[in-house]
Amino acid sequence: DIVMTQSPDSLAVSLGERATINCKSSQSVLYKSNNKKYLAWYQQKPGQPPKLLIYWASTRESGVPDRFSGSGSGTDFTLTISSLQAEDVAVYYCQQYYSTPLTFGGGTKVEIK
C-alpha cells in the first residue's frame, strides 16, 4: 500500500497570507509512460463531503479559485493557498490514485490566525 503522510496536522494563517500543506507518498506516484503524477487534493468543510480541488498534482478542477495551486515531484507534493480567505477554513486531504488501495493523507486543518 502507498502511505500518504501530510504535514502539518494543522496550521493557522492570517487572512491574505500564504498557506502551505505538504504531502509525501511512500513510493512514487509518477506514471512514467505518460509522465503524470497520480495525486489529488481535496477540501472538506464541516458537515460536507470532500471537494476535489486539484488532480494530476497541479491541475485545478473547474471552478476552483486560482489562489489554490499544487506542485510536486514523484513523492513530495505541496498544496498552496496563495492568499487565505475566510472561506478556505477547512481540512485538506491529499490522495493517490496510482494504485489500489486508493489512500488518503491524514488531513491538515487550516484555520485563521
Add this chain to the structure above:
Amino acid sequence: QLQLQESGPGLVKPSETLSLTCTVSGGSISSSSYYWGWIRQPPGKGLEWIGTIYFSGSTYYNPSLKSRVTISVDTSKNQFSLKVTSVTAADTAVYFCARLPYDFWSGTYQGGMDVWGQGTTVTVSS
C-alpha cells in the same frame, strides 16, 4: 448535473450487515469513463477508501475490509450498493459514494473523485 445520493439505515446492530445504496442521477452509471466508489469517515477522523466498481461489475476492495465488503451495481436502476458484514463499533462512520474518472484503455484512474454524495451517517450500536 450529475448527483449522487446515499441511502440506507442509519443504525445497525453489532454483528449484523450494513447495507447502503448510492443512486446516480443526471447521468448514466454505465459510462465507460468512470468507476464508482465508497469512502467512509469515522467521527472526527480522516477518509478511508472502501472499494470501487465499474458498470461491468469489476470491483476493487481495500484489503483491510475485503473479507467483509461487497460492492454491486444495478445498471437498470442506475445504482450501486455496499454491504459490510459482521459490523462493529469501528464501522461507525459517515459513508460517502463518489465518482472516479477512468480510462479503459490504460486501465488507470484519470483524476480524483470528482463528484460526491452528501454522505450518510451509520452508527453501529445495540
